[in-house]
Amino acid sequence: MQLTNRKVVVSHKELSFAERMYLPAVAKGMAITLSHLFKKSPTIDYPKKTRPMSATYRGRHVLKRDENGAERCVACGMCAVACPAEAITIVAAERKKGEEHLYREEKYASSFEINMLRCIFCGLCEDACPKEAIFLTDRLVDAEFEREDFIYGKEKLVEKIDKRIDITKRQTQAVLDFKKIPGLRHNTLFDPKKQVKH
Amino acid sequence: MKVTIDGITIDVPKGTTILQAARMIGPEVAPPTMCYYSSLKTSGGYCRTCIVKVTQGSAANPNPMPKPVASCRTEVMDGMVVENVTNNDVLEARKGVVEFLLINHPLDCPVCDQAGECHLQDLGYEHGLATTRYEFPRREFDKIDIGKYIKLHMTRCILCYRCVKVADQLTDKRVHGVIHRGDAAEISTYIENVIENDFSGNVIDVCPVGALTDKTFRFKTRVWFTKPVEASRECKKCTGRVRLWYKGDEILRVTGRKDQWGEVEDFICNECRFEKKKTSDWKIEGPTNVNRHSVISQNHYNNLNELKLQVLKQQKALGFIQIDKRP
Numbered sequence A: 001m002q003l004t005n006r007k008v009v010v011s012h013k014e015l016s017f018a019e020r021m022y023l024p025a026v027a028k029g030m031a032i033t034l035s036h037l038f039k040k041s042p043t044i045d046y047p048k049k050t051r052p053m054s055a056t057y058r059g060r061h062v063l064k065r066d067e068n069g070a071e072r073c074v075a076c077g078m079c080a081v082a083c084p085a086e087a088i089t090i091v092a093a094e095r096k097k098g099e100e101h102l103y104r105e106e107k108y109a110s111s112f113e114i115n116m117l118r119c120i121f122c123g124l125c126e127d128a129c130p131k132e133a134i135f136l137t138d139r140l141v142d143a144e145f146e147r148e149d150f151i152y153g154k155e156k157l158v159e160k161i162d163k164r165i166d167i168t169k170r171q172t173q174a175v176l177d178f179k180k181i182p183g184l185r186h187n188t189l190f191d192p193k194k195q196v197k198h
Numbered sequence B: 001m002k003v004t005i006d007g008i009t010i011d012v013p014k015g016t017t018i019l020q021a022a023r024m025i026g027p028e029v030a031p032p033t034m035c036y037y038s039s040l041k042t043s044g045g046y047c048r049t050c051i052v053k054v055t056q057g058s059a060a061n062p063n064p065m066p067k068p069v070a071s072c073r074t075e076v077m078d079g080m081v082v083e084n085v086t087n088n089d090v091l092e093a094r095k096g097v098v099e100f101l102l103i104n105h106p107l108d109c110p111v112c113d114q115a116g117e118c119h120l121q122d123l124g125y126e127h128g129l130a131t132t133r134y135e136f137p138r139r140e141f142d143k144i145d146i147g148k149y150i151k152l153h154m155t156r157c158i159l160c161y162r163c164v165k166v167a168d169q170l171t172d173k174r175v176h177g178v179i180h181r182g183d184a185a186e187i188s189t190y191i192e193n194v195i196e197n198d199f200s201g202n203v204i205d206v207c208p209v210g211a212l213t214d215k216t217f218r219f220k221t222r223v224w225f226t227k228p229v230e231a232s233r234e235c236k237k238c239t240g241r242v243r244l245w246y247k248g249d250e251i252l253r254v255t256g257r258k259d260q261w262g263e264v265e266d267f268i269c270n271e272c273r274f275e276k277k278k279t280s281d282w283k284i285e286g287p288t289n290v291n292r293h294s295v296i297s298q299n300h301y302n303n304l305n306e307l308k309l310q311v312l313k314q315q316k317a318l319g320f321i322q323i324d325k326r327p
Helices: A017-021 A023-037 A078-084 A123-128 A173-178 B018-025 B087-099 B119-127 B161-171 B204-205 B270-275 B301-318
Strands: A062-065 A088-094 A109-113 A135-136 B003-005 B008-011 B051-056 B080-083 B142-147 B151-152 B175-178 B185-188 B212-214 B226-234 B239-247 B250-256 B283-286
Touching: A078 A088, A078 B301, A123 B185, B003 B018, B008 B018, B018 B051, B018 B080, B051 B087, B080 B087, B087 B119, B161 B175, B161 B204, B204 B212, B204 B250, B250 B283
Parallel strands: B003 B080
Antiparallel strands: A062 A135, A088 A109, B003 B008, B051 B080, B142 B151, B151 B212, B175 B185, B226 B239, B226 B283, B239 B250
16 A cells, blocks of 8 residues: 555666765765754743743642732641642741731741642643632743652742842732722722721 | 432431431432531521422422522421422522522632532532622731640631531530621631640531631642552551551551541541651551542542443443454
């Protein structure tokens, strides 16, 4: 059965003198090589240049801070239980007096680890989060030499206070509408002075 | 006495309440409860979650009762006909009750330790709305330490009075009750008095929400990351029959054994609950049978096997099981 017309029967006839000199073949090869100098390169000069990426690309995670710079995560464990790869490990702790500017609510994650080798970047943690704390971003996970370095702790996951990461494009209309409901404690900023004592 | 609940007739002794009769039939017709607790006398009648419609008062007087009644406080009459889940009015009324219970309840399930085994959470999920119509600030309280083991967070309290009944009926000196009235009512100890009784820890178990919590377990982990195991020990004060909640090899929490209605079988003492947190203290009887729909069965592989068996059984019943032809 013949599938294509590209079949060539190998001939074992002796090379002629001109062919044994290889000069025409060398010239032909050089011409192909030289022609590539004038063609557009199919690769790009990463990481100096990057390709355009979707704003909703599911890449490296970020743990968001709120408007005051306090961490939003309350260590509720919804992301860890939703994670199909079991890549997330959380240890919770209680906020002490005087730490209100660091943590938004009375409980926070003292350790939040994502194993980037286990993570499949499905985005279920982002869906599960009730506090808008974890988001996937359009950044990539860096290459490392050691496997341990792929276990990202809070120092790599929490956004830097002076270098915020914009995630507004990832938020769906339903979430934005929910945030407009007044009176929901979820939507109002925590203010310890406002605590009413009956 | 014959009573018909949702079309199912059952014979019950005199003095049985509608709720108890419904529980005898099974969980499909039993109304949900937030304040009623079968082992605590005079409990019930506060939350109105268990309301049902009585369409026929008795065989002698077949007139319907004019309003929905609290099934935990209404005794059955011979020939009574009750509608619970089959009556749309009851479900609508219960939805209203749930909305009222949630009016001052904070939306802090992600923080609360009770989440995952919270009766109010289940109730809100089954009957309530996904959104709220309440636009005013909810009442908030400071957290109070009641002794070295128990923390009271009144913000979450729904005033079911169960803990008050425990303090009243299980402990010898009652120092804990409800002060003020109506909207201002709150659970309190007498001028921040400390509850120091061997059975005071049971207020944690009876609390349907996360208002009274175990300080030794507080914020340690979410309940669905722990694995429940039935265990017992020789105890002079109580029966010693408990449930241990493991995370890895570590016992994070000890509670009483809860039955299918979420009520503890035996009240346990504080020594068993708070001080015995080593495996060597206990005689392990076996894993707790967790409902596979419960979040507590998440990530536990023994339940996965159970699930597989059930799927297999269903497939067999439907007749499309594949016969393994390999030798």
